[in-house]
Amino acid sequence: MADYEVPELHEYPIIPKLKEGVMAHSSPFIAADKFQGPLGFPGELPDNWKDVAIDKMGELLGKYRSLQVFLDICVHCGACTDKCHYFLGTTDAKNMPVARQELLRKVYRRYFTFAGKYFPKLVGAVDLTEEVLDDWYSYFHQCSQCRRCSVFCPYGIDTAEISMAAREILDAVGKGQKYCNEIIGKVFVIGNNLGLPEPALADTLEGLEEDIEDETGVKVRLPLDEKGADILLVTPSADFFAEPHVDGLMGYAKVFHEAGVSWTLSSHASEAANFGMFIGSYENMRKLSLRIREAAFHLDLAVLGNPAKRQRSLLHTQDGAASVLDRSRLEEALRPRSRRGSLPERPLPGRGRHGGSVERVGLQLPYLLHRGRLQRGRLGRLEGDDRTAW
């Protein structure tokens, strides 16, 4: 195993001394041609890659105010420098948020600003070269887009936006990242991030049903693709294969069973995590979002659940349906039933907004909609206008 220096945690953080290049070797596997193609990206570096990259940057600058403003207004104050966990954990200088942004910014300056065109040395502007591209590939994949730096930046500069733009440029010149792009391809072809075909998914669920029966003696169903159910559950990937996450999925099933709710999972959209966001591709992100709505309409029901808050709030931007979809939490969907007595209203003591609610049973994750809560007018509008979207 590699020789890691694990930073010690103290009451007040000790900011490590900078080291240069200690993480320069770290980059993810490049996506092969077969993973790039389905997403509309080239499979290898084209001959005119520099022009393609600069054109792509120009296109993104015109499409995203965030990128344009953030590349212009950084003053190098250093407020973000000790806020990134990638920096704190690795001490690599280029893992400071501002230094990470600077990898893109120095190229932006060179090709898009007066100062960078005529006084490159003065403002730290450089030509786009393969070395720069390799640096991008390495360090823009050492950002988890957590946005902690943007909390501390006096201008709210968000490195996630810069990383997303950089990854989109990299995709455009055939330097896609295997992990994300392969997964997105799998969703398009198979229907989920894990690449579980429908029979495998059905088999997994059957196994879980058996586990529950062995454990409790109660026959609890985990329905798949059942038309006309009241609730579509869309859950995180880990629920299907990982411990202890799978207990979460079994937990939902038990609660639905006890509440007498009719529900289903979908093989067309079994998971909600949207990898299109990680690569900054609006088009792919949108396609992935729409899949959930497609599943909901095919199954003739209302949705939904989604693990990540940012993705959840972007879902509405993406497919326009979230105003009717993600309004109600599981808690709200189940509350009418719990009042009738099948579930205790306060199963666990708790504090705060969610304290004492059904959510406390360990059901924080899924967000979904209950057919009974749909307003007719809204549903009608959805079916009328938006059903034609695919």
Add this chain to the structure above:
Amino acid sequence: MSFVSTLYVGLFYAATVILVVGVTLRIKKYAQTPAPLKIPTMPAPRTEAGVAMRMFREVVFFESLFRSNKWTWIFGYLFHLGLLLVLLRHLRYFTEPVWFWVNWVQPFGKYAAFAMLAGLLGLWARRFLVDRVRYISTPSDHLMLALLVGIVMSGLGMAYLVHTDIVAVKAFFLGLMRFSPQPLPGDFLLLVHLGLVALLMIIFPISKLLHAPGVFFSPTRNQTDDSRERRHLAPWAKELEASER
């Protein structure tokens, strides 16, 4: 009128045009570029009024910087507050009669220059002493500080050491504003002071000084967290959807 006076007349007209046109074009670009995704940094206000409050705290108190780093906040705040008072005090050279409240600012404005200087030197020291800030500093970051320190020092020099004919300076600027140029005293410190100020005006729209107008267009700070109440759709995203149908 002397050659130097003529030169400075031309310089200030050019600098003013570059500053105004440059910043206007930049603001226009920021305002017209769409923001396709709702990305306010949490915890985010859910109303327009909340956004206005957040922006107010950010611009007036440097709230995020305060959370982030106390030294940078202290030096940055000293500099910017000092700059504000000094600028207000300088209004007396551009107005006749002088607005009454500018007279109130006058005593504070005179000493605010020292706060400015302290802030600038503190920020500059960080660029040498803190290894992280040293790493990210470019030559232009140092030159920008040098420029501002030069402006403050030459100003302080005139206020406390070698006085210039301030009445003639005021006549020069009022003349500029009324398009009837007047001669400028030829004192060295004054020429340095005004030359550096004109340079600052010229580089404003092509430098990081754009953070001043830019912060108001930062999507993470100026957006309301209402992506689920109201659908947010950029024009190009709308076209994308239309093309799919």
